[in-house]
Amino acid sequence: MTTTALRPRTPTRTRRDWWIPASLLALTFVPAAAGAARLVDLSSGRTAENARFFDLPLPILVHIFGATTFCLLGAFQFMPSFRRRRPGWHRWSGRILVPAGLAGALSGMWMAAFGDLPVYDNTALMWFRLLFGSIMVVGLVLGLVAIRRRDVRTHQRWMARAYAVAQGAGTQALVLGPMVFFVGQPSGTLKASGMAFAWVLNLVVAEWLVRRSQARQPRRRV
Template structure:
């Protein structure tokens, strides 16, 4: 494998690692529901209405794992058919994940440690994720590839917030134990914000790169007297 090919795998592998904990947690929850685990105050809402959480688990799992490969340039370039088929599935899974998350936030009993502030954050980012996916699909239907990639990347970044939230919460829990409702809400917010900031930084770099290339070419033309 060439150095360039290895670099192309850095982002997909990193995203797969980031999604590992939420995917494992979702699989564990699904196994509990299928295996008839003991009902506790923490999981009673899932047993009372299992369909939304199962839709959410399947949607998130496919969206996070399959979506990671959409960031590999080789898959997009050498396998355009795969990219289109996977993209359609990702749009469905992403919307299923976002909408089921909104449903659970609105209609499930609020779990311990989740206050009104965190509920508001969940509603805002769940709606934003769904909106990004809809805008991404609308853009590609107009053949606007640049905006399609940007909106889909934003939606994926929000969806991957669950992975980053593990990283924002774990050090605090190890140091001080279970955080308060306010601190937990801010740590969850930090996970979403970090992902959004990173994807916007990457998108701005990609937008600025062609402009720099054009300016360099124009400058070379001037020096050459063309």
């Protein structure tokens, strides 16, 4: 056996793994920047343009901080080599991720149900927000229940589904952005369809990735 064959492969694998959190952080950038802009907007005082946000200031703040924390920290949960090297960090950050995710999802559903309907939205989009918000809440709860039973595979699947929904805003920017450029601001059914498509796309990709990853690993419990 050669010396090259005996060299550890972990650093190479770790470098390859970095594309996962890097991609997810890039996807988080647009909604995170929009959230920061919204906070600046709210701090500048009430105007005709931001009046509806002043009617629900607490849910907006909870949603921005909860969803941003969940997406940023969650990006590193999908890096296999990082989880293996720092299992304590994975468990510790999970204690922050679940409350942050629930706060982001429930506050978003509250705004969808009780806030004024934005000018470019319609009732269908409101129901889509409630539907996918519910999927995120269910995913977080069932993921937590699964890990308390030490069922790692089920935990991974439900947490991946919840994270896929949370990252919907980033994918929606990619889907709706070209529409804004070519046909102007989408509204009504077109906007609702584009946003629903982004959520479904994220869920399909997450389901495929997590099942593909699990197929390569032996079934285990912790």
